[in-house]
Amino acid sequence: MPEQNIIVVVNTRALFAILLALPVAAQQKWDPNSWPPLQVPKLLQAPRIDGDLSEWKYVAFTDGVWDILRIRQTPWYLPAINRLTDHGNEPPPEEDLQARYYTAWDDTYLYFGAEVKDNVNDVDDPAHEPKRWYFKDAICWFIEAPRDNVASSFGQGDNAFCFVIDARKPPYAAWWRHGAPGKTYIEEPIPASAVSYAIRMNPWKRSAGDFILEARVAMAPTLGKSNPNWHKPREGDMYSLEIVHTDPDGGGYGGHLIMYGQGDDDATWGRMLLTGPIQPIERKPE
Ligand SMILES: [Ca+2]
Ligand SMILES: [Ca+2]
Ligand SMILES: [Ca+2]
Ligand SMILES: [Ca+2]
Numbered sequence: 001m002p003e004q005n006i007i008v009v010v011n012t013r014a015l016f017a018i019l020l021a022l023p024v025a026a027q028q029k030w031d032p033n034s035w036p037p038l039q040v041p042k043l044l045q046a047p048r049i050d051g052d053l054s055e056w057k058y059v060a061f062t063d064g065v066w067d068i069l070r071i072r073q074t075p076w077y078l079p080a081i082n083r084l085t086d087h088g089n090e091p092p093p094e095e096d097l098q099a100r101y102y103t104a105w106d107d108t109y110l111y112f113g114a115e116v117k118d119n120v121n122d123v124d125d126p127a128h129e130p131k132r133w134y135f136k137d138a139i140c141w142f143i144e145a146p147r148d149n150v151a152s153s154f155g156q157g158d159n160a161f162c163f164v165i166d167a168r169k170p171p172y173a174a175w176w177r178h179g180a181p182g183k184t185y186i187e188e189p190i191p192a193s194a195v196s197y198a199i200r201m202n203p204w205k206r207s208a209g210d211f212i213l214e215a216r217v218a219m220a221p222t223l224g225k226s227n228p229n230w231h232k233p234r235e236g237d238m239y240s241l242e243i244v245h246t247d248p249d250g251g252g253y254g255g256h257l258i259m260y261g262q263g264d265d266d267a268t269w270g271r272m273l274l275t276g277p278i279q280p281i282e283r284k285p286e
Helices: 012-021
Strands: 038-041 097-105 109-118 138-144 158-164 174-180 183-189 195-201 211-218 238-247 255-259 270-275
Touching (some): 038 097, 097 138, 097 238, 097 255, 109 138, 109 158, 109 238
Parallel strands (some): 038 270
Antiparallel strands (some): 097 109, 109 211, 138 158, 138 238, 174 183, 238 255
């Protein structure tokens, strides 16, 4: 018998989807319970969703600037999925993608914000499907509500609220991947009545890839639907959080910053504690 030569073509785009979906047991797995919970404050005043975060960013949860150099130092860092890509003329790593993320809540909504420095805005996906936010510039908040100690991937209580950074705001740009009792990976737009968001491109006149995202998602019609055990939010409730920021920048496979988790397995998502309101940082006279 002649030896058969089998050529395996690895589609790196598909690889990312597979890597995110794979259980990370074979890789270096991190334990979110080994970290203090992320403290996400309640807002006393509802933000105006207009692409300007100034009225709430200092009383929201943020832990400052993220880039690939910082991600590399975290316990959840996985070089296969947390990465930047080379298209031949990239800026330094910190200028390829650098962002601050903001998260908060009130009785009705979750609030999401981001201030992002990016070299290229890329929302063009040659194999476009509405659910393929992860092949476009996008930021996604993965939320489990309430947190349980059962590992699952987009099962009951697991939600991803994804915003494609497309200034035209097509219907798929505010996307909801979620579970439900007995169901996983339901893919649909966030119901229009449950979401409001604004994108401001190039806000600092620095790079056409820069943007500010400001969004709110109503909890009852989303979290309440994915999990019948969800109740109206109260201080002290424990949710789970992972932030996934995708950055293809013109290539088939792009950079990815992932904060507080290692992909779709909700057992790797950070603990998110709903706290009362906080005060902004105060400057001292001297
Ligand atoms: Ca605002
Ligand atoms: Ca970039
Ligand atoms: Ca779970
Ligand atoms: Ca980009």
